[in-house]
Amino acid sequence: MVIKSTDLLTFLQKTARDQLGGFTEIFAPATSPWSEPRNTFFTPLHDSQTPLLDSYRTVDPVKILIYHIREQIQNNRNGVGKHLILGVKACDLKALLLLDDALKNRDVIDPSYAKWRDTSTIVSTDCGSIAATCHCTLVGGKPYAESDFDLNLAAFDDSYWITIGTERGKELVDLMSSITTVLPGQAEQWQRVVQRRERIIQELAQQNQPFQRRDGYLDMRHCGPQPWKEEATPCIGCGACTNICPTCYCLILNDESKEGTFIKERSYDSCQWNGYARVAGGSSPRPKMNQRFRNRYLCKFDYMYHNFNRIGCTGCGRCTEACAGEIDFRRVVKAVQDSALAGKNH
Amino acid sequence: MAAPFENNGNPVWLQNPYAVIPAVIYDVVEESPLIRTLRLKPERPMVFRTGQFIELTIPGIGEGPFTPSSSHFVSQELDVTIMKTGFVTEYVHRARVGEIVGLRGPFGSHYPIEKFVGKDVVILGGGCGLAPLRSLFLTLLHEAEKYRSITFLAGAKSPKDCIYKDEVSGWRKYPNVQFKRAVDVVPEGEKWDEDVGVATILLKKLKIDPADNPAIVCGPPIMMKYGTFDLLKYGFKEENLFLSMEKKMYCGFGQCRHCVIGKYYACKDGPVFTYAQIKDEEDIWE
Numbered sequence: 001m002v003i004k005s006t007d008l009l010t011f012l013q014k015t016a017r018d019q020l021g022g023f024t025e026i027f028a029p030a031t032s033p034w035s036e037p038r039n040t041f042f043t044p045l046h047d048s049q050t051p052l053l054d055s056y057r058t059v060d061p062v063k064i065l066i067y068h069i070r071e072q073i074q075n076n077r078n079g080v081g082k083h084l085i086l087g088v089k090a091c092d093l094k095a096l097l098l099l100d101d102a103l104k105n106r107d108v109i110d111p112s113y114a115k116w117r118d119t120s121t122i123v124s125t126d127c128g129s130i131a132a133t134c135h136c137t138l139v140g141g142k143p144y145a146e147s148d149f150d151l152n153l154a155a156f157d158d159s160y161w162i163t164i165g166t167e168r169g170k171e172l173v174d175l176m177s178s179i180t181t182v183l184p185g186q187a188e189q190w191q192r193v194v195q196r197r198e199r200i201i202q203e204l205a206q207q208n209q210p211f212q213r214r215d216g217y218l219d220m221r222h223c224g225p226q227p228w229k230e231e232a233t234p235c236i237g238c239g240a241c242t243n244i245c246p247t248c249y250c251l252i253l254n255d256e257s258k259e260g261t262f263i264k265e266r267s268y269d270s271c272q273w274n275g276y277a278r279v280a281g282g283s284s285p286r287p288k289m290n291q292r293f294r295n296r297y298l299c300k301f302d303y304m305y306h307n308f309n310r311i312g313c314t315g316c317g318r319c320t321e322a323c324a325g326e327i328d329f330r331r332v333v334k335a336v337q338d339s340a341l342a343g344k345n346h
Numbered sequence: 347m348a349a350p351f352e353n354n355g356n357p358v359w360l361q362n363p364y365a366v367i368p369a370v371i372y373d374v375v376e377e378s379p380l381i382r383t384l385r386l387k388p389e390r391p392m393v394f395r396t397g398q399f400i401e402l403t404i405p406g407i408g409e410g411p412f413t414p415s416s417s418h419f420v421s422q423e424l425d426v427t428i429m430k431t432g433f434v435t436e437y438v439h440r441a442r443v444g445e446i447v448g449l450r451g452p453f454g455s456h457y458p459i460e461k462f463v464g465k466d467v468v469i470l471g472g473g474c475g476l477a478p479l480r481s482l483f484l485t486l487l488h489e490a491e492k493y494r495s496i497t498f499l500a501g502a503k504s505p506k507d508c509i510y511k512d513e514v515s516g517w518r519k520y521p522n523v524q525f526k527r528a529v530d531v532v533p534e535g536e537k538w539d540e541d542v543g544v545a546t547i548l549l550k551k552l553k554i555d556p557a558d559n560p561a562i563v564c565g566p567p568i569m570m571k572y573g574t575f576d577l578l579k580y581g582f583k584e585e586n587l588f589l590s591m592e593k594k595m596y597c598g599f600g601q602c603r604h605c606v607i608g609k610y611y612a613c614k615d616g617p618v619f620t621y622a623q624i625k626d627e628e629d630i631w632e
Contacts (some may be wrong), residue, residue, distance in 0.1 A: 073364050108363045108599040221628075250603045253364075253596060257405035262366035262448045264409075268601070277604055280410070280431040281592050283567055299606070306609035328369035 001162040001173065002130070002189060008160060008182040009050060014179060015046045015084070020177045023121075024081030027065055029058045038129070042085070047097035054128035054155045056327025057089040061246030066116040067099060069243075070267040072256070073112045083120040084172075085162055086153075089127055090145040090312035091136050095246030096122070097148060101308040102249055112266075120167050124149040126193070127200055135136035135208045135330055141315050143200040156192035161185055171176075211330035213337055217311065220333075223340040225290070231332045232293035234325030239270030241329075242296065247304070247312040250276075271295050297332065363599050366403055366448035368425070371441055373575050377509035378502075381474055382439060383415060383427045386447065391421040394452035396459065396485040397478060397590065397618040402426060403448030405439065408434045411453075411595040413478035413617070417485045418456075424548035425516065427477035427509065431511075453598035455618045457482050457562060457588060466494050466554045468561040468582075470573050472501035472538070472545045475565030476509055478590050483517070490520050497524045497552065501545025501569065504529050505538045520560040526551070543619060544575045545569055571631040574621055584622035591616050591630070 002010075016026045029040035042057045042065055045051055090147060096117075103110040104117060123216055127134075127143035136143060145152050151169035153160040162182070164170050176182050242248040250271060256263040260323030272292050278284040286292045304312035313329075320329045373385035374441070396418040404408040412430075416425035424444040428438045441447065442562075446565050465487065467495065479498070486496050498517070502508045507603055508527060517525045520531065526543035526548050541548060545565065561582045563573045570589060593605035595614035600614035608627035615623075 045392070103601065106600075108601070110601060111362055168622050249601075251597070253409055253600065253602075255403055255406060255408045256446070257403065260446075262368070262403060262405065264403075266368075269604070271603070277594050279592055280429070280435060280565070283632060285593075285632035299603075303609060308478055 002185045003153075003162060003176060003180070003185045004159050005155075007182075008176075011176050012051065012086070013048070015175070018332045020031050020179070021080045021084075021172065023084045026084045027086065027167040029053065029055065029087040030058055035059065038131075042087075045086075048238070051086060052114075053125045053153065056127050056129050056131045056134055057091055057318075058087065059244075059318070059321075061095060061244065061316065061318065062088050062092040062122075063095065063099065063246050064121060066096070067103070067110075067113050067249055068116075070254075070265055071112050072263060072265050074108070080115055080119055082114070083138055085120050085121065086123040086125070088122050088124045088149070088202040090124065090142055090317075091316040092246050093122070093124055093148040094141060094144050094314045095311075095316075095322060097250055098247045098304065098308055098310055098312060100249050101310075109145060109289060119280075121150045121172060123151045123153060123169075123172070123220070126154045126197060127150070128155055128196070130203050130207065131162055131317060131321065132207070133328075133330075134315065135211065135317055137201060137314035138208050138211060138213060138330065139257045139311065139313050142197075143204060144197050154193045154197075156196055159189070159283045161189060161193045178208070208330065211328075211334050213330075217305070217333075217337075218338040220336050221302055221340075222343060223336045224343055227335050227339040228294045229290045231327065231335060232290035235289055235293050236324055237272050237274070237289050237292065238324055239272040240322040240324065242270040242272055242324045243268050244318045245312075246314055246318070271299065280318060280337070297336065301333075363601075364450065365410070366450055368446050368581075369397075369449050371443050371445050371447060372423075374443055377427065378507045378527040380431070380507070381509050382426060382431045383425050383509075384438065384441065384447070385411050386424045386426065386449070387422065388424060390447055390448055390453065392424050392494075393421045394418055394457035397612075398456035398479045399478075399595065399598070399617055400424075400426070400449050400451035400453070402428075402436050402438070403450070404434060404437045405446065407437045407446065409448075409450075409596075410434045410438075411586065411598065411613070413481060413590065414452075415480040417476040417481060417488055419485060421494070427474065427480065429474040430628075447475070451598055453595070454613050455616055456509060457485075457618055459485060461561055462486070464494055466559045467496045468552065468554060468559065469496070469498045470545060470549070470561060470563045470565075470577070471499070472527070472565035472569040473507075474509075475569065475590070475592075476500055477564075479564050480564065487517070487520065487523070490522060494521065495522045495524070495554070496520075497554065498526070499545060499548035499552075500527045501548070501565065502527070502529050504531050504533055505536045524629075541602055544572075546573050549576050554581065554593045556583070556586075558583075560584070560586045560588060562588045562590075567592070567631050578621070584625065585620050587621040589619050589621060589624070591619055591624070593617075 026045040030043040300312035369388040594615040600611040605612035
């Protein structure tokens with residue numbers, strides 16, 4: 001199926017204005033006057049706004065809409081409504097799978113995450129351009145989604161090719177059809193989508209040529225301390241990389257109990273901060289910055305792989321974008337892999 | 347008697363892992379200048395297995411992981427022995443009888459006491475590490491006749507740092523129980539007629555065949571490390587060495603990741619690990 005961009009916009013604006021389909025809030029990527037013109041941020045959509053669905057991934061990951069930066073997790077009886085989140089990219093969909101494993105699909109469920117996840121309809125869109133740090137193809141990803149969405153919109157010419165992923169996605173298309181025109185798709189139009197996708201893959205391949213790496217990451221733990229120390233030198237330990245990472249979900253609990261009621265809030269923590277793993281009495285497994293720096297990489301490629309059978313890097317490149325020390329994540333992975341392999345051969 | 351955990355079915359926290367059970371402090375025992383035991387009555391029974399831990403909330407201040415120090419055969423009341431060492435524990439030490447605290451849990455793995463039946467059980471601990479070991483010890487004493495012998499080797503910095511002082515003579519009355527203590531130093535003016543040295547020196551007097559018997563260790567990191575190595579040297583098997591690992595266990599059920607030891611979570615897969623399980627992981631002694 002196919003919908004014209006202008007019709008989609010009309011549909012979204014009407015939905016935002018009249019809360020059609022029961023959606024109490026719609027989030028879509030939009031530019032910000034305070035940021036670079038190509039950068040987008042998930043922004044509550046108003047009926048006069050035009051979302052930017054075809055750029056590269058948003059600056060903040062979709063995590064911030066579902067696993068909030070700070071949130072009350074107990075005695076929280078407020079309803080959260082129903083949410084429509086548009087413009088999620090394939091990298092963030094992949095991240096949601098890991099967050100689901102960590103927070104939802106297990107014996108113990110994070111009640112707040114589950115609530116937001118279950119009330120959100122996710123509409124993914126293809127990447128129409130790439131950021132300088134994008135490298136999804138280095139970790140087996142693609143700049144477009146083939147699964148794990150409720151609905152996918154793939155741009156071509158002045159339209160979107162619609163792919164339904166779930167029952168929720170189908171309901172959304174039904175809602176669209178009731179308001180505006182949804183046409184059957186033509187094979188020739190699909191070819192235009194494929195061409196566009198191939199072009200972006202080419203761009204990614206070219207951009208990441210210098211960072212080509214080996215398959216398999218479990219050797220990284222055998223890399224000696226020296227490369228880690230060198231790579232960590234510019235790191236100031238601010239934790240921006242972990243807070244902006246779509247798969248980092250480490251939390252701290254803040255006690256906000258008052259007047260005889262126990263209230264807990266959780267907020268993001270960062271393994272890059274000195275106090276992160278410090279125990280009472282002052283002992284810490286990673287007192288030095290370069291140890292904490294190493295921990296982040298091993299968490300992504302080794303520990304999370306053992307925990308969830310998937311790596312914790314989606315190739316979104318946000319950590320590199322956010323880094324005050326201008327550390328390129330791709331370069332570090334390559335350097336560490338090379339060094340681990342060299343050590344093995346000696 | 348069946349283990350209490352099974353009688354209770356699923357723990358409460360499976361429904362909401364952040365649910366807090368209010369508990370009133372009905373007694374406080376000052377064990378040493380830095381260590382005190384809070385004796386708590388939870389609003390509903392806190393059913394746990396020895397070695398598991400709970401999260402204790404001081405309302406408005408914060409929360410920390412502590413292992414109950416009482417027997418798991420008692421669930422109407424709960425003892426928690428806590429050292430003053432940081433922000434939350436500072437407030438634990440200011441708490442008074444009658445005040446309300448919060449409990450979450452129990453979380454994590456427990457000591458497999460069913461495997462200890464008919465065995466010579468060796469317990470080695472130091473400092474505030476005696477807290478979980480007291481729970482284990484009291485749980486074993488509840489059916490002391492089931493075990494061939496129970497040897498509790500306890501270390502402290504100095505005589506005044508020894509905890510559970512009033513209970514020692516009672517423990518020593520059991521025919522198959524030995525309770526030995528060592529202190530690092532005896533400052534002038536303090537009385538001490540037991541061993542002097544680090545806790546591991548007590549192993550030298552041990553007369554137990556290590557081949558098939560369990561040893562349980564808990565204490566400060568350095569004691570854990572050398573205690574484990576000495577027990578291995580003595581001949582205990584890696585799979586019979588049970589360690590209570592201290593990590594920053596924030597949430598208690600493997601979400602927050604603070605206590606990750608390689609592929610394990612100390613809170614979910616531990617805190618009780620066998621040495622065989624974790625010996626190849628990184629940073630285990632820190």
